Amino acid sequence: MVQRLKEVDVVVIGVGMVGSIVAKELAAAGYKVVGLERGQTRFTVPEFQSPAIHDELRFDIRKALMQDNTREPVTFRNQGSQVALPVRRWESFLPGTGLGGSMVHWNGQTYRFQANDFQLATRTRERYGKNFLDADLTIQDWGVTYDDLEPYYDRFEYLLGTSGKAGNIKGQIQPGGDPHESPRSRDYPTPPQKEHYSGAMFRKAASSLGYHPFPQPSSNLSQPYTNPEGMKLNACVFCGFCERYACEHYAKSVPQTVILPVLLANPNFELRTGCQVQRINLDSTKKHATGVTYIDAVGREFEQPASLVITSMFAINNVRMLLLSGIGTPYDPATGQGVVGRNYAYQTMSTVASFFDEDVHINPFMASGASGTLINDFAGDNFDHAGLGFIGGAFIGAVNTNGRPIEYHPVPPGTPNWGKGWKQAVVKHYNHTVMFSLHGSSAAQRQNYLDLDPTYRDAWGQPLLRMTFDFPQNDIKMAAHVTAKAVEIGKAMGAKQVAGSPRKGPYTVTQYQTTHNTGGSVMGDNPKTSVVNRYLQSWDVPNVFVIGASNYPQNASWNPTGTLGALTYWAIDALKNKYLKNPGRLVSA
């Protein structure tokens, strides 16, 4: 019944950006690599073509590029005292699927975390004292530093061709960039994208208040670029169909445009699509993986033996795979024991709407996913939190990514939800509103975690992942604080009316916020509070590596993708230069 296949060196579970990079590097180093992807192949031609791709209903509302939620959703509850119920339609977060994964349809916003983020527990204690944090928070250090990762951030940005302006090169502050950023070794590979009208307005207003605006780093490229893999990308034309859409222009940095053709050309790599991995198989000691079991699109079950297994799926799916495979002790919030599923976090999003007269034409439909103008003055620990009662912060920016009208039709507070008043307000404000994005950090707390649901199953009969999450009070306070600051910027822009919408609890899965789900397979120095060591190797099963935002102990003020790319190259170095030369534990427990 189960067909046992010929052993290979490496199985990579999930062929998104992380899986593509890992597979490419290991195949190029001479290893036989099998990549198992649940979804199908898709390429710029023919799948990402215009005009069919410019369909807001299909891709924004119906979520056509997202993971099939009819076969494998998650269950959700705010509190452990509630019963978790299936997320029957994706709304709050939208897991991707298919060859190239969710980076096929990301917005291209590409950031580094700051040095402080990687040692958040230590530095918060040093700066604000031992008793500053709320008792329920489980903030941790990462086990790696920014300096460890800097060369890998650089490598990932040059793979993508990210367009931006450095703010700090080797300690020298660069005018026009972000002065708060941690030092980088060189500038971005391509210059910033053109600035949108809303960004120009924001920049003037923020500067007038003494803040430090800078162009949003964008992996929708400002100009043609050839990356170190020899892949060529074009300049983005601001079509306004970025996030949730695949780019027809070869201008968005996605696996298909930056690395996949190189990977697929290497005979050491074999791609198998339509393959749903059921579990990583362990030997009788439970400390060694023998390979994986998967079911293909026709329903046949296979066992693929391998010396090394790498899970590079979307973050929450990585955690589920560990739980289904019995790798690591599942976290129990009642006792605080266990690690798998611990420190799940998200992103704390707020908005500010600034309304202008009808002779001010914002033209929101002219946009890339990352052509905003931002300040980091209220992000991370870039401001003094003494007396404020919270840690963390948000980047604030005029981040105009689209004007797609089913979802984007801003109206002032007090506008009716329907009828003549609604319609009049929509027409009056559609092209005359600037929306700010306030992209806030997400602290980990002991009550927020992932585990397996006791009731609901996927189409293969396996328990669904259960998510227990609500915003920590810390983050609600943070959101209120940064929103008030952002409202002042809106007023300084000369808007007629400025309305702030700070994030308030409870967290709901019914409204899109971000797909920045982090944690659950946390990295660290201590096996009692982490699932993987600093090289992303499982403490429990040394021939399993877990690469994803699931490794983050908590989430910072910026989109997670840039840091994930850095961690990927960091782990690959450890695999090639340490592990594969001498398999075993890279860090003693």
Added chain:
Amino acid sequence: MAKVTRRSFVTTVGAASVVPAAALLTATAAAPADAATAAKTPSDAASGKLVYLFFNADEVLFIEAACERLIPADELGPGALGAAVPNYLDKQLGGAWGAGERLYRSGPWQSGTPSQGYQLPFTPAELFHTCLRAISRDLEAHKTPFHEMSADNQDAYLKSLESGAHDLDGVPSGIFFGMLLGMCVEGFFSDPVYGGNRDMVAWRMIGFPGAYADYFEAIDHHGVKFVREPMSLAEDGKGHIHVRQDIPANL
């Protein structure tokens, strides 16, 4: 460029297809004196006879009148009827979406908290038929069908649905109302390939260019009044929009 010819062609067609607001208002329950005769049959699209495949004749009367209250015609332009929003609902509910595309449908079922979202076993098609039947029975008790009410009374009834004041055979009416309103907004603003937003009237009203893709030069002109006829992804070289009912919610 050939587009000059197409632009004027589309403009002309657009103007002819936009039913003047006054004509629409008299065709619906906004003018009760006419409603008894005018509203008995489903209205036809100005550019061709509209055929409803999902809604029966009674449901059409409610849906057309309700949608027109949610997005009414006014001096700014057409409302739901002029934009063929009921047609959009009809085709979506009668197709894969109505049958439960992209909906996890396994039990067991519990009502849950507001944070947990939709938890009913109904597909959208089942939900609409169930709720429309219940509304119809509810209004029989009032002795006035919805489409014959005054606009104010229609609005009051819709608000009572919105507030959850009614139990529609087990469905909290706020859930039905939310789905109805959401689909109206979709039908108004989606690409006309789906059968709503007829002749892109809604896009013209707000100034959204549609499936047009290239703003590399235009983005430098901060604050420019961008005047360009909107375009549909389903437009052929002559500007005719080919409606399709079968676009799947996957790639």
